[in-house]
Amino acid sequence: MKIINNKKIIGPILIVLPKFIGDVINTLPALELLSKLYPKQSICVLARPYLCELLKKTTISNLQIIEDKRDAAFQKQSLLSLAKYLKSYNFSLAILFRGSLREAILCRLARIKLTVGYAQNLRSGLLSHALKLNPCHHYIHRYCRLVNDTHGQPFNDYSLPTLVPSPLEKALPSNSILKIGLYFGGENKGSRHYPIGLSQQILTQYADQFPCHFYLFGDKTESKDNARLQQRCTDKNIQLTDLSGATTLPVLIDYIAVMDLMISIDSGPMHMACAVNTPCVALVGFGTSAWSSVEPKNNAFKVIRNTSKSLIEANIITSITPKSVVIAGKKLLER
Template structure:
């Protein structure tokens, strides 16, 4: 939307450092990425220091997709005249163009509406996000088996984590129905759980590769794009799968946001949403059975 509105302007994206490599793939001649070092591990960059750095660019306009007060302060201190954002967290006086937030709107709707409404509503619809990826056999190599990416999360994911014993049953069931090779994904803190799951699968002669904690963010995207299916909890990898058009089964228990405002929009996406009445948040996701997940996976893997 911004490129259509400003075809000849340079657009800069201020992103957390770990996200920069993803966005850098989508840059063009006039689209640039700046690492927000305030969020870099061990860095002590303050709002004032970052504002001083941004001031040299002489930005005319800033669009705040994040809702924090600090973002509005950052743009104000950087001397940016037009600041677009939602009126929340006490930052209304700092915005030149402020919209009232409707928390029922999907996140994609929120971001696009912010651009659209502040420019006089020139657009009637928005496009769904897509991620660039590279086709490679460096990570996903098994041509005789159907490659399936898997992310059940770890205990660090709290109530979103799908317990290992149920995860194991799920993959065992799927492996009985189809010749598959599983790629276990996750961050370094989840590696021990993935290795345990891989060992249990190996005991049943089910092939699996542990990629947990070994891939960069862009390699994670490439891996998911190379697979024919993704099985995931409500997570970043789930959204990556949809953005590269890999069919995905999502296991949705108690999340960090209402499911209705984060649910991916894709025809090759199946969400299994817990109907549990448990008052224990950690038990909610366990109401989704391995049988349900396997059935949903097989339906997405079935040829048209």
């Protein structure tokens, strides 16, 4: 593979981002490496509209955000129209952090000669620099390789993903009350969803031991599940604020940043907590990726893995006991 000489790249650079929050957070170290290689050039990140605000929480100064509206509910953009728009930038280099064939076709249609990505999904012939994917590598490592290996390995290591929160407009209770953020997902999360009955037991056990206020996070599709949990907590006189569907992505990050503790399933809020250095307990059942490849690299983090022998995927996470979650959280709080 021919090494890319960064001194010969004079035009802007295109980065095609993944579709999911956690994956995008895991690309931040690679974006930082790229910014170090090209400090004076525009690094244009092609991102789904709901992810654009998240990218403004980074410390990378030379990022330019381009909205990818191909999957938008309204004013959907075609592949050809997006390619025509990207062509007007005259990109010198494109790096695909998403592994689909469609992204490689997009860059070919946009006439980008240097295109970097993994040799997967029948797209090797469309890439100028096709790397072999090692599935044992962590996602962060995978994204960094696309930058580091193709430029002759100028870096020996990378920094951890970091997001910079903003002050909340609404003040939360005083520091004497423990603030615990919760994301258990809804039925839309399938086998990753932690059941309402077990979730209630976690809250009850914490409330019995500490003066605390819980903040329940989720999107609009999870509001029904969260409302049921809130009702159970109201009956037990547990202080809980349900923020389901009530926050934008940046505001959600700001809330997570001021929590004393975050409890989350394997999903975007877990990665957000680690990126703002909020102590986090993760509940890992049957996930969408191998856990070893997505586990956050953070010292203020504890994972409770399932011990299930169930052949029913939705039941695997139920082997995680509320008591084990409470014990893990208390250890983080003591630190």
